[in-house]
Amino acid sequence: MRAPHEVFGSVMQERYEPAVVEPAAQRDWDSRGAFAVAEDPTRPKYYCLCMFPYPSGRLHMGHVRNYTIGDVLARYMRMQGYNVLQPMGWDAFGLPAENAAMANGVPPARWTYDNIAYMKKQLKSLGFGIDWSREVATCRPEYYRWNQWLFLRMLERGIAYRTTGVVNWDPVDQTVLANEQVIDGRGWRTGAIVEKREIPMYYLRITDHAQDLLDALDRLPGWPERVRLMQENWIGRSEGLEIEFEIEGAAEPLPIYTTRPDTLCGVTYMAVAAEHPLAQRAAEGNPDIQAFLAECQRTGVTEAALETMEKRGMPLGVHAIHPITGGRIPVWVANFVLMGYGTGAVMAVPAHDQRDWEFARRYGLRIHQVIQPADGSLAKLDEGAWVERGTLINSGQFDGLDFDEAFDAYAKLFEAQGRGRRRVNFRLRDWGISRQRYWGCPIPLIHCGACGVQPVPDDQLPVVLPEELVPDGSGNPLARHRAFLDCSCPKCGAPARRETDTMDTFVDSSWYFFRYACADNDRAMVDERARYWLPVDQYIGGIEHAILHLLYSRFWTRVMRELGLTDVAEPFTNLLTQGMVLNEIYYRKPAEGRVAYFNPADVDVQVDETGVRVGAVLRSDGAPVESGGIGTMSKSKNNGVDPQALVERYGADTARLFMMFAAPPEQSLEWSDEGVDGAFRFMKRLWKAVHQHVSAGPAPALDPAALDDGLRALRRQVHETIAKVTDDYGRRRTFNTAIAAVMELMNALGRAETAAPQARAVVQEALDSVVLLLAPVVPHACHALWRALGHEEPVVDARWPVADPAALQRQSVEVVVQVNGKLRGRVTVPVDADASAVQAAALADPNVQRYVEGRELRKFVYVPGKLANLVV
């Protein structure tokens, strides 16, 4: 083996060749096990985690962006002295594998394992500093047995329970469809109108933790405000009243929940869900209602579909008795009321609720105002509902009360009568985890004819999913696979049938970050090592996971804590949500047939002489294509860029540099081939600068006292850049501005006169700093350059540079001068100049004088070292 200095050092090659540099750096890291980490109580730990990928086949740019952000932070924190863990794994169960199986006849398992092998190679070629010894794949029995084990613990404690749930049913394929497989209300393969169907499912009681999941958001200062807000709204805590309405001719009252009890006297109708017993009973012997209920069956189950559909209803011929006025109120069935939400019934106040108002208008129902604006102004109820709080009117003894007083008065009244109570309600629903699919973690239950549903005993775990089956789109192949199905009842020993439902893949991803800490333990879900590494210090992933995945993980962590498996309250201390990767969309719409999309790589953009775009043509035929604007990279729009091709052409460092430079991580990132060229040019300039410097031999030691003004200014910029980049990486997480600052420094270095010995010393310090500052972003090139600059220790293990306060000193600063807020001049003043000195200097400026002359100075504003404003 060659010593590093024979490869680089003084014989550093002149040309920047990533195809040589990158594999060499990767081999060096591999041979030294640079990223394998162990628990070390003597050093502060830093657990840097990126959301694991679904093994879809190849990496896409969103992955590259995600993992580059993580790798930059991991390498930066390592240089800051932390014991850094950066693991990786595979979210390997899920629908796409079944779809691929249907298309190609390949078992999901094989497709998945092949994809993992390929994508792992891609991740390695991008140079991410991952500890691969901790890799997990959720489709492996070693992993999912702990899903099963914890599920059984939840079942024992009543955290998991069985009830019915609503699913999309394709009547032709006789199968349950995912929401994404329902297109415009029809099954994606059969085109059949999808029906709602109730089936038994297992649920986890996440609602038991609703209050805590909400309260703890305040203790997550490291999460973006917008994610906390989205979770808060998702949990949706509300305080209201549950009120029972008597139903004419029925023994059972109709309970409803309202957050606006102050509007109670404005109720002019009630509405129940199609599945509500009142509606079902009214339908008996009434074909019109039956037809309406059947129609309600044929809608999607998503909230978006329900909210956007036409609000329709039908009177049931049943009446409720108003609990205050004693008046008769018609009860309707309405398609927008959901059986699963609250009590499946609502009171309707058209005067003060917009949806009720529209419904009342449509069906000619009464609109009765009971709230008036507190300022006495008039509510225009013929234009829409008046939904603000106000003062009660038309409410008998309650007239004149405000919202809080009315809430209280009604609550006391109903509580005294036993016909209602105060209630806190959450929008959050329990987590249904049953999926009628093959490629997922089997739910470890056994159905016995005599003993009912029995849990699989712990010593028989895991229930292993057979890996050779190929789904065909009509139901779950497990249900036809005798070797899986047949078993004996653990209680009575009689022949029994295994449960064929599998778990939601969100279960797999709710705790994988624990397993990385102890992936090799085959006797326990987690061990002591998880106590060392958890919680995750920095979690990085797409904003699209802001609610579900993160909420489920927070819940699962709470369950693990209840079971004594962890002491961690919250799994992710800091969260960074990265934006999408976008690209141009080009298409042609033929007179007939489907729109054809063209990959931007095959399209030439035409610009006029000022650089403005005037059109685009397809390179292969030279004919014009239409621009469809900018959109997320996707298969359907054919606008993806293959990371592999990019790495092969420019190298991983250029790909990483472009991604980090083009936009701050939280914003969406627009792809640009020209931008990649620019990043590559910068890499070549950096390489050349170091090459030129080291070719002239070793630089002398730096003597800061011996520098002239020019060199002192250059050295100040070096240290200003160190301070800025440190702040940008560490606090702001804006890698684009950090890279821009380094580019500015390189530009200044290129302009400087560097022949003199002390100039060479400053350049050495500058280049050392630049290589250290860029090492997290472009680690391969910096690995080589650091050694070329004469350092023995590899740059991954180098210490992060610290700005020298002495080098940052300045004697004078430029202050901009405004007159009445408009920029009129600039003056240079000593750094320690006081306001009066700056005012005098400002008034001495000829251009400033033009605007101040002959007018009275009313006010003088001075922002030290920056700005002076003369108000005249």
Added chain:
RNA sequence: GCCGGGAUGGCGGAACUGGUAGACGCACCGGACUCAAAAUCCGGCGAUGGCGACAUCGUGAGGGUUCGAUUCCCUCUCCCGGCACCA
């Protein structure tokens, strides 16, 4: 429909706590080098007016607060993410 976010030159973006709008990069234009091209290097580059010094306008649209607003408040438009079985 509901919840969250965004909009700044020809383009991606910068301006961090209300204080110089346009850093850095791309594209484009001009120049150097070259037989030539590519590569590289140097310079210019928001709009309008002016020879120029400068001036006026300008951060999706409209209004407000302030000595001063891309930044804070109100109204609106468009785009993106999520809406519980895509991951």
